[in-house]
Amino acid sequence: MIQFDFPWLWLLLPLPLLAYHGLPAYRAPHRKLRVPFTVAFKDRIEQKASPMAAGISRAALALRWLIWALLLTAAARPAYLGPPITHIEPRRDLVLAIDLSQSMSEPDATTSDGADTPRLVAVKRAASQFINWRTDDRIGLVGFGDRAFALAPPSREHDTLQQILAMTETGMAGANTALGDAIGVTxxxxxxxxxxxxxxxxxxxGNDNRSRLDPIQAARIANNRGLTIHTIGFGRTDTGTDDALDAPTLARIAGMTGGQSFLATDRTALERVYRTIDAMTPHNAEELRARPRRELFWIPVLIASGLLLLHLLADLRSSQAQPQAGWRETERREP
Structure with a gap:
């Protein structure tokens, strides 16, 4: 598709013709010259233009008008627009923070058919599905145990993120749970x-037992920086051990940042939680459309320059031929 940025410039197309017919002819000032052979020039001064000369004049005018039209076309800025290219720009950064403490190896994440699965295996399966659903988000990954560390920064390289998620193992970050540090690293x-x-x-x-940054203080900072936190407690709260799931703290963290808190005791319930989060989190992306542009103004400029050069050469050749013909005619008329 060819587009002109300034098509209104074509309104100036008849301007040279109007000037040619409306403005008086230019007469160069000159001094009178007395020559002894005035009679020799009499016939040339009084003779009328031949049909051939009139035809050449009309052709020259048409050529000049064509050059003017080509220059106006170039000034109108023609360009070829290619097919549109669509780019989706995510407007959300989403981070998955996953507990990698030793307790995540407990094989109590049962499925609907009664099979026992380690907790981390169930989490990786559910998180992987969630990543596949969130095609419009930039997603990052944080792992935490004794310490928290970033596994992947937020990006749309979801295939790479899936590979990193698949390589995570229980205990690789230590045996404890640094919940507040996970928020801080995020x-x-x-x-x-x-x-x-x-x-x-x-x-x-589990519950926070190793963080250098208190989870509630971390949640307060997150709220001030516009970070929403959804918390998922995966496991049982009635184990009677020191590392039991601290559901009240998770609920408080979510409530302070405008998020929601969820509990899941098996793999099916965990997948349902991720599906719920996906449903309540709209796909927030901006569609950017662009069309490749290729400038074409140089084509009429090149054609106009060529025609102008030919026209100047023709005028130069004509001006050189006329004096010689007049001189020969004068010589023939002299006695």
Whole structure:
């Protein structure tokens, strides 16, 4: 598709013709010259233009008008627009923080058919499905145990993220749970983010027993920085051990940041939780459309320049031939 940026310039197309017919002819000032052979020039001065000369004049005018039209076409800025290219720009940075403590190896994540599965295996399966659903989000990954660390920054490289998620193992970050540090690392990861929507999905099966940053204080900072936190407690709260799931703290963290808290005791319930989060989190992306543009103004400029050069050469050749013909005619008329 060819588009002109300034098509209104074509309104100037008849301007040279109007000037040619409306303005008086230009007469160059000159001094009178007396010559002894005035009679020799009399016939040339009084003779009328031949039909051939009139034809050449009309052709020259048409050529000049064509050059003018080509220059106007170039000034109208023609360009070829290619087919539109669509680019989806995510407007949300989403981080999955997954507990990798030793307790995640407990094989009590039963399925609907009664099979026992380690907790981390069930979490990786559910998180992988969730990543596949969130095609429009930039997703990052944080793992935590004794310490929290970033496994992947938020990006749309979901295939790479799936590979990193598949390689996570229980105990690789230590045996304990640094819940507050996981929020702190996420805040650090999103510190340079310019996305208007930021979300953390924090999953754990225990309580905070190793963080240097208190989870409630971390949640307060997250709220001030516009980070929403959904918490998922995966496991049982009635184990009677020191590392039992701390559901009240998870609920408080979510409530302070405008998120929601969920509990899941088996793999089926965990997958249902991720599906619920997906449903309540709209796909927030901006569609950017662009069309490749190729400038074409140089084509009429090149043609106009060529025609102008030919016209000047023709005028130069004509001006050189006329004096010689007049001189020969004068010589023939002299006695």
């Amino acid at each position: 805040l650090k990861l999103l510190e340079q983010s310019d996305r208007p929507d930021k979300l953390l999905i924090l999953l754990t099966d």
